[in-house]
Amino acid sequence: MAKKMQSEEAQRNTSFRVFEYGCLSPLANEDIALEQMRKRNEFWNRLVSIEGEYRKKSMSLIASERNDTLDNLEGKIADLRDEIDKHRKVALKDVDAFSLVNEVKKLQEDRKILYAEQKMRRKEFIEMNKPAFELIEKERRDAVKKAQAESGLWWCNYDDVLSSYNVARIKAMKEGKELKYHRFDGSGKVSVRCQRGLAIEKVFGSNKHIQIKPIDQTAWDCSIRAERRKMTRSIVKIRVGSDGRDPIWFELPFVMHRPISFECTIRSASVVREKYGNSFRYKLIIITCFSQFAENTADKGAVGIDLGWRRVDDGLRVAYWCDEEGRNGTLTIPNDIIVRFKKVDDLKSIRGRHFNNAKAVLAGWLKDKPTPEWLKGEAKFLYKWNSPSKFKKLLFKWHQKRFPEDQEMVAFIEKYLKRDLHLWQWEFNLRDKIQRRRRELYRIFAAELVKRYSTVFLEKFDLRRVEEESEYGTQGALLSNYHRTIASVSILRNVINSTFSRRGKYILQIEAKNTTMKCHKCGQVEKFDSKRQIFHTCSACDAVWDQDHNAAINILERGLSQKE
Numbered sequence: 001m002a003k004k005m006q007s008e009e010a011q012r013n014t015s016f017r018v019f020e021y022g023c024l025s026p027l028a029n030e031d032i033a034l035e036q037m038r039k040r041n042e043f044w045n046r047l048v049s050i051e052g053e054y055r056k057k058s059m060s061l062i063a064s065e066r067n068d069t070l071d072n073l074e075g076k077i078a079d080l081r082d083e084i085d086k087h088r089k090v091a092l093k094d095v096d097a098f099s100l101v102n103e104v105k106k107l108q109e110d111r112k113i114l115y116a117e118q119k120m121r122r123k124e125f126i127e128m129n130k131p132a133f134e135l136i137e138k139e140r141r142d143a144v145k146k147a148q149a150e151s152g153l154w155w156c157n158y159d160d161v162l163s164s165y166n167v168a169r170i171k172a173m174k175e176g177k178e179l180k181y182h183r184f185d186g187s188g189k190v191s192v193r194c195q196r197g198l199a200i201e202k203v204f205g206s207n208k209h210i211q212i213k214p215i216d217q218t219a220w221d222c223s224i225r226a227e228r229r230k231m232t233r234s235i236v237k238i239r240v241g242s243d244g245r246d247p248i249w250f251e252l253p254f255v256m257h258r259p260i261s262f263e264c265t266i267r268s269a270s271v272v273r274e275k276y277g278n279s280f281r282y283k284l285i286i287i288t289c290f291s292q293f294a295e296n297t298a299d300k301g302a303v304g305i306d307l308g309w310r311r312v313d314d315g316l317r318v319a320y321w322c323d324e325e326g327r328n329g330t331l332t333i334p335n336d337i338i339v340r341f342k343k344v345d346d347l348k349s350i351r352g353r354h355f356n357n358a359k360a361v362l363a364g365w366l367k368d369k370p371t372p373e374w375l376k377g378e379a380k381f382l383y384k385w386n387s388p389s390k391f392k393k394l395l396f397k398w399h400q401k402r403f404p405e406d407q408e409m410v411a412f413i414e415k416y417l418k419r420d421l422h423l424w425q426w427e428f429n430l431r432d433k434i435q436r437r438r439r440e441l442y443r444i445f446a447a448e449l450v451k452r453y454s455t456v457f458l459e460k461f462d463l464r465r466v467e468e469e470s471e472y473g474t475q476g477a478l479l480s481n482y483h484r485t486i487a488s489v490s491i492l493r494n495v496i497n498s499t500f501s502r503r504g505k506y507i508l509q510i511e512a513k514n515t516t517m518k519c520h521k522c523g524q525v526e527k528f529d530s531k532r533q534i535f536h537t538c539s540a541c542d543a544v545w546d547q548d549h550n551a552a553i554n555i556l557e558r559g560l561s562q563k564e
């Protein structure tokens, strides 16, 4: 009993975390990996057809019930359905449809009761015919076993497909859907599983399922990004089969841009091959689990952090921290990142301009030309269109219903969409890259703090305050709204929260009232224009302080007084 409770306790404190790394071109055994992916696909499709057979058999068994009640119910339900549909159609056209609506409501009620009845009868029937159903179930299991044996897959791979099948079939049954066949288009995955969890150091060693070329632990601390990237380059070997007793490795280089912490254990790992435009790319996904309170929680002091953004000379300040010893510092998004966010924004507005232009050109063209009815209908709300995808849909229809003298416009839309796609990809990639960099910046900041402190105080998340955040950022030429997007203080907050809670550290949310307006030296609360300048002179004690530093001190003090 005690043991069971203990394991439940362990369960509760266990969380899963996913690490994802982009891979470069494979070094060895890509052909074998591809073969496994294709066979996984085949195996899945075979399981889908086994499932289909199983369903057919059990349905026909249910239908074989000679007691006509069930059929009658089915018939009645079908009739009701037709009736409801008929009424619906009429009701839509008829203005005076009030009585019909009520009738439909009544029919729907009846149907509900019939369904419930049917469900009960079915349950009863299954209970009474248990042996027959058990036979079907056994046939299914045998077929699955046979398919597995014939799949030609290394066991981890069939195991992985099987477990997704087992989850999917239950879900499909509950939702009354059928499992879907998958077409093999060259994408897929290979995976390995470590049932009891694999310690990280073994992955960097001689494990028989997955191996990662060790990385110097200091690599991640390197402050130069290019250097860090170079030092964190590694190679992953994932097992895709056996040669006698030896593993056959699928080998790929990758950049381990963030470390897997040593208190984690690996549960499973996959290399995924996915379609990317006209080519394919690989990524490594590692699923780990860790015990939340594994780390030593010795008290290392507290830090107060003021979150909020403000334009400063060297970038966008997003946080100011301060500890009990009076040490303090800031987190600032450097200018080069801000410039790139601006670039993303420019691309977006260029696309917007092209879109509006395309709408105007089409509208003008439609006015001058005799156009078919369908096109008039499609373009009826042209002025309301808000996304290029509307043009895509229109073009698709248009290609099926070409008419004389439409070449010019069709060519124009094609050209527009091609250019938009190009810009969209550019914008998307740039944004993705830049957001990752920001995240990395936030992650490093939080990692530094969690190393040094065991308690963090943050202001309570408060929507009103978020609105007010626009106060902080009116210096400089850019719109404050825009700065808010770049700073994404809520992301920083989440990163800090998750970093501290993951290590079992203490997070306390502090009441935000007056943290900015109160002087930490004398306690005077005064209203002042916080957006005008960073430094403020207290009118009561003449102290001069950086507003954000002042707020961080107030947060720290409030936190300490609450903690005791």
Ligand SMILES: [Zn+2]
Pocket (backbone or CB within 6 Å): 519, 520, 521, 522, 523, 524, 538, 539, 540, 541, 542, 543
């Ligand atoms: Zn003062």
